[in-house]
Amino acid sequence: MVTLNHADALAGCARGDRQALKSLFDTEAGRLVAVAQRIVRRRDLAEEIVQEAFIQIWRKAHQYSPDRGSARGWIYAVVRNRALNVLRDGGREDLAEETDLDALRETATFHAADDVLSRLDQESRLRQCLEALDEPKRRSILMAYISGYTHGEIAGRLGVPLGTAKAWVRRGLTTLRGCME
Numbered sequence: 001m002v003t004l005n006h007a008d009a010l011a012g013c014a015r016g017d018r019q020a021l022k023s024l025f026d027t028e029a030g031r032l033v034a035v036a037q038r039i040v041r042r043r044d045l046a047e048e049i050v051q052e053a054f055i056q057i058w059r060k061a062h063q064y065s066p067d068r069g070s071a072r073g074w075i076y077a078v079v080r081n082r083a084l085n086v087l088r089d090g091g092r093e094d095l096a097e098e099t100d101l102d103a104l105r106e107t108a109t110f111h112a113a114d115d116v117l118s119r120l121d122q123e124s125r126l127r128q129c130l131e132a133l134d135e136p137k138r139r140s141i142l143m144a145y146i147s148g149y150t151h152g153e154i155a156g157r158l159g160v161p162l163g164t165a166k167a168w169v170r171r172g173l174t175t176l177r178g179c180m181e
Contacts, residue, residue, distance in 0.1 A: 004024070004027045006070065007070075007071040009071070010024075010075075013061035021058050024057065024075065032050045032053065032075070032076070033046050035076060035083070036079055036080075036082070036083040039084060039087060040086060040087055046083070050079060052082055053078045053079040056082065057078055126180070128179075129175075129176050129179035130176070132179060133176065136160075137169075137171060137172030140168040141168075141173060141176065143157070151165050151169065152165075154168075
């Protein structure tokens with residue numbers, strides 16, 4: 001087994017030798033992910049940190065100086081510092097699961113229809129006509145035309161049969177057209 005000379009590999013990176021970077025990555029990436037993971041306590045984030053660190057190593061390899069320490073130590077310091085920066089910048093944030101994010105987006109979209117009505121001018125004919133509609137028809141129309149929901153999505157969110165949701169939208173639009181004339 002041939003051992004990698006880290007200083008030579010860094011010198012190669014400084015010259016633009018991609019094979020030198022690949023050799024460093026193949027040799028050290030696994031251990032560097034473990035180092036970053038011990039700091040940030042998340043595997044996915046640690047992998048991102050190592051990827052970003054290797055970009056930094058590639059760009060700044062010319063800054064390595066053998067008289068200030070070992071090449072391997074310099075590489076590990078880049079990863080460690082990157083992990084600590086990530087921890088400082090975002091370590092206090094609570095990360096949400098994807099399902100939680102979907103629920104937040106859903107709630108925001110659902111309430112966006114109500115917000116549109118409240119932002120209409122008090123004297124607006126459209127606002128007066130929308131307010132004249134009964135709640136289910138108004139909500140169905142706003143969900144369809146403001147939030148972009150399909151009839152099926154409206155039915156699901158309001159907990160009514162599909163035919164009922166379609167009828168509310170159709171009848172509400174008919175009433176709205178008559179009121180606007």
